[in-house]
Each structure stands twice: as C-alpha cells, then as structure tokens.
Amino acid sequence: MIKRTLKLGLVLLTLVALGEILLPAAFSATDGATLYTNNCEGCHGANGIGTSIAPNIKGVSAADIHDAINSVTVMSSLSSLSTTDMQAIASFLSSTQNPTHTSNDHSDTEGDSNTNDD
Helix, strand or coil: CHHHHHHHHHHHHHHHHHHHHHHHHHHHHHHHHHHHHHHCHHHHCHHHCCCCCCCCCCCCCHHHHHHHHHHCHHHHHHCCCCHHHHHHHHHHHHHCCCCCCCCCCCCCCCCCCCCCCC
C-alpha cells in the first residue's frame, strides 16, 4: 500500500511538473490579460491600443516588452515581471482584435502627440 501511494505521488508530482512547463503556453492569453490589466493598461489603454501618454503596443513581442522595461524610465517599475509574464502579455496583445503595432519605437512619448508624419 505504501509503495502504491508513493508511486501515485510520484506520478502526480510528475504531472504537476509537466503542467508547469506546458500549461503556461496554453493559458498565456488569460494570464496575459490579467497581467496586462494589472501592469500595462493604465498607460497603454484597453488591449494595448495606446493612449495620449503611451503608444499602441498591440502585437509587440516579449523581447519588445523586455527592451521597453529596460529602456523607458517610467516602465522600470515593471522589471519584476518574469520572462514568462512578458510572454503571456505579448500573447494576450497578439490575441486581441485591435490594430496591430507597426513599430519597435519605445521612445519617450512626452511632447506633442499630434506630430504625425503620415
């Protein structure tokens, strides 16, 4: 009975470990939505469409998010986000139905927001 319990425990532990590896990708859009809402939406608006103080980030990659956190001073407080968190946010931003981000420019967004070189 003890051996069977130990084997069952080992099987469950293995499944939990695999779940930690496989499930984040499967549920990243859901987790990403929560992470985005809690960390990004205040400046970048609903689903990353941008606001008067922050650009449209719809469709950016996890690498773009990482680069922005490291280069945009006002985003430095987000440095505690893990790579998995950034991937989940990027997955969420790619899954929304808003216009796609077309630039990797994370430059300072202060100043005249009407300077548009169409």
